[in-house]
Amino acid sequence: MAALPLKLPTIQNWSCHNCSGCCRQHAIAVTPKERDRIEKQNWPESGEIPADQPLFVPTSRVPWNKQYRLAHQPDGACVFLNEEGLCRIHAKFGESAKPLACRVYPYALHPAGKQVTVSLRYSCPSVVNNLGRSLDDQRREFKKLQAALVPERADQIPPPKLMPGTQLDWPDTLRVVQALDQTMAPKGTPVLLKLLRALCWIDLVRQSRFDRIRGERLDEFLEIIRQSAESDYAELPTDVEPPSRIGQMQFRMLAAQYARKDTSTDLEQGLRRRWELFRAATRFTRGTGTIPKLQGIFGDVEFSQLELPFGTLPERTDEIFTRYFRVKIQGMHFCGPAYYNVPTVEGFQSLALIYPAILWIARWLAATADRGELIDDDIVQAMTIADHHHGYSPIFGWFGFRRRVRNLAQLDDISRLCQWYSR
Numbered sequence: 389m390a391a392l393p394l395k396l397p398t399i400q401n402w403s404c405h406n407c408s409g410c411c412r413q414h415a416i417a418v419t420p421k422e423r424d425r426i427e428k429q430n431w432p433e434s435g436e437i438p439a440d441q442p443l444f445v446p447t448s449r450v451p452w453n454k455q456y457r458l459a460h461q462p463d464g465a466c467v468f469l470n471e472e473g474l475c476r477i478h479a480k481f482g483e484s485a486k487p488l489a490c491r492v493y494p495y496a497l498h499p500a501g502k503q504v505t506v507s508l509r510y511s512c513p514s515v516v517n518n519l520g521r522s523l524d525d526q527r528r529e530f531k532k533l534q535a536a537l538v539p540e541r542a543d544q545i546p547p548p549k550l551m552p553g554t555q556l557d558w559p560d561t562l563r564v565v566q567a568l569d570q571t572m573a574p575k576g577t578p579v580l581l582k583l584l585r586a587l588c589w590i591d592l593v594r595q596s597r598f599d600r601i602r603g604e605r606l607d608e609f610l611e612i613i614r615q616s617a618e619s620d621y622a623e624l625p626t627d628v629e630p631p632s633r634i635g636q637m638q639f640r641m642l643a644a645q646y647a648r649k650d651t652s653t654d655l656e657q658g659l660r661r662r663w664e665l666f667r668a669a670t671r672f673t674r675g676t677g678t679i680p681k682l683q684g685i686f687g688d689v690e691f692s693q694l695e696l697p698f699g700t701l702p703e704r705t706d707e708i709f710t711r712y713f714r715v716k717i718q719g720m721h722f723c724g725p726a727y728y729n730v731p732t733v734e735g736f737q738s739l740a741l742i743y744p745a746i747l748w749i750a751r752w753l754a755a756t757a758d759r760g761e762l763i764d765d766d767i768v769q770a771m772t773i774a775d776h777h778h779g780y781s782p783i784f785g786w787f788g789f790r791r792r793v794r795n796l797a798q799l800d801d802i803s804r805l806c807q808w809y810s811r
Contacts, residue, residue, distance in 0.1 A: 392543060395505045395529055396523045397715045401521025402494065407513060410493050411466040413649065413776060416458040418444065420489045423456055429481060436476060443467055448754055448811055453799065458487070475654040488536055497534060498720045498781070499542035501558030502608055503670065504534055507667075507719025507726070510712055510775035516768045540543055548724030560606050564593070565717060567610040571617075572713045578708040579743075580810050581624050587803050588617035594733050594797075615739035628807045635801030636653035637673060638792045640691075644672045644701075645783060646745045647752070647776040649683035679752065694751045697811040702764045709743060710772065721779060728785025738793045742778065746770045747809035 418426070422443060431437045441461070448455040459467040468476040479487050484491070494509040506523065508515050523530075544678075547561040556564070571586045572579075592613045601609050631639065668680035675691045716722050716739055723735030730738065750762050750770035783789055796802050 391531065391534055392499065392502060392532065394527065395500070395503050396527070396530065397508070397525050397717065397718050398522065399516070399711055400508060400715050401516050401518050401520045401522050402508060405514045405519060406473050408469055409473065410467070410490075410512060411469045411473075411722070413511070414463050414493070416446075416466070416487055418445065418456055418458060418489075420517065424475070424671075424732075425485065425768065426487075426577050429485070431476075431711070432786050433622070434793075436470075437467060441467060448613045451633045476686060488586045492533055492537065495530075495533060496719060496721055496726065497530075497537050498721050498724075498726045499538060501543050501547065501562065503542055504538055504542065505719045505721075506530060507721035508715055509778075509780075510715075511772050513768060513772050516708060516712075519750045537674070545725070548729065548735070550592055550598065551608050551731045551733045554731075555765065556598065556602075556606075560602055561732065563610065565604050565720065567614060568736060569714055571614060572710060572717065577777070578624060579706045580806060581771045582710070583743060583806050584624075584738055584781075584803055585614070585617040587737070587806075588620055589613040590736050591797070592616070592734055601625060628811055629804055629807055631804040632799050635796055635799050635804065637684070637749060638673045639741075639748075639805055640675050641669070642670065642789070642792060642796075643745045643748045644682065644740060644788070645775055646742070647682045647686075648777070649773070653732055683773075685756070686752055689752055689755040693755045694748060696760070698754065699750055699761045699811075702709070702767055702811060704764045705762075705767055706770065708767060709736065709746075712775075713739070715726050716778075725781050728782075728790075730785070730790065733794060734790065734797075737797045737802055738784075739778075742774055743806040744809040747776045749773055751809070 406707060414715075426443060431443060434437055437443070442459045444471075444726050445459045446454065447457050460466055461469070463642070466475075467703050470476050470479070475486060475490070493606055494512040498505050498507065508517050511561050515522060547556060547558045550561070550564065568590070571589070572582050574582065589610075596609075598606070617678040630636075668682065671677065671680050677691065679689050679691055681687075722727055722739040723730050723732045727738070734796040747762075747765065747770070750766035753766045753769055754760070754762050777784060796805070
């Protein structure tokens with residue numbers, strides 16, 4: 389079967405700048421074939437890695453299903469990361485000798501009917517800052533990743549549900565996705581205003597029935613509700629209504645999940661780490677006093693400090709967030725198999741919530757530095773922290789987390805949260 393055509397986010401650039409962040413914060417699972425290949429590279433004999441340093445750590449000890457990941461050094465770095473911040477495997481044997489998970493990062497490929505969409509992980513600062521080569525110039529590299537990642541008959545993978553009980557075919561699903569992208573696309577329009585419009589009309593989708601709305605009729609319906617949303621939100625509201633008390637509590641719990649740093653070192657702490665997280669969760673529920681330090685970059689900041697106005701958002705905020713949302717939407721990186729099999733409507737609502745979550749984390753970073761306003765670096769760093777989890781932390785697909793998103797949507801608190809933390 390011929391390879392499906394690739395749809396690349398041409399608005400995005402990326403090249404690796406050797407910051408080594410991904411080699412420190414990700415636990416890289418390896419297949420038996422990859423483990424065997426790396427073992428045959430004779431690293432203990434090379435002298436480049438201490439003899440007492442294991443190369444792999446078991447993640448499953450059952451005899452019939454042994455699984456492993458790459459080990460990490462005492463400082464948290466991957467066992468193959470050298471003093472210059474470079475991969476030893478890549479330097480000695482070439483990129484193709486690395487585990488597939490390392491070669492893919494920060495890309496994500498998702499089958500979408502008769503095409504394969506490409507998204508990116510914004511946990512990489514070079515992605516957030518749009519640094520490097522145009523993705524359109526990297527098609528040859530993507531073809532290699534596609535051959536390694538995309539299964540046979542990928543075009544037969546069903547589309548995500550639109551919402552519980554409503555299933556569209558791929559062409560109509562992509563019509564909804566394209567409408568979301570078109571709403572987030574206009575230049576010169578504040579990203580907050582675009583988000584409010586998208587949340588407005590996606591809620592109208594949630595309330596509608598699609599028994600006979602297909603094809604061109606669906607295009608007409610989407611155009612009507614998009615125009616209605618633009619009329620309702622012709623400009624940004626001047627009066628910002630705070631989220632409900634329940635909504636604020638639910639949001640703090642969500643923001644806490646985004647602000648965590650679950651590295652291999654954290655995973656190895658076992659019960660101690662779980663106890664710390666449990667204690668932190670109770671304090672996030674109360675929302676008073678000092679915010680628990682979920683990782684070392686955060687300082688002693690009161691919950692109340694982050695609820696104050698922080699003034700005008702930094703200059704690059706609209707560009708960064710617009711690109712972020714469009715890449716995730718175009719790449720189908722917010723619903724279906726790419727996001728815990730969540731339906732399209734709920735998936736977009738969950739994606740929209742990352743906006744106030746990132747601004748909340750950015751406020752925490754600014755307050756740590758004794759600043760009452762945000763700067764570009766706060767937004768960039770907060771986005772790398774939050775997007776580390778998007779689509780890759782299993783807890784975001786659990787029933788409790790998904791219920792939290794649905795509750796916030798039903799309370800109409802997602803829009804309020806977006807506005808509240810934009811102040």
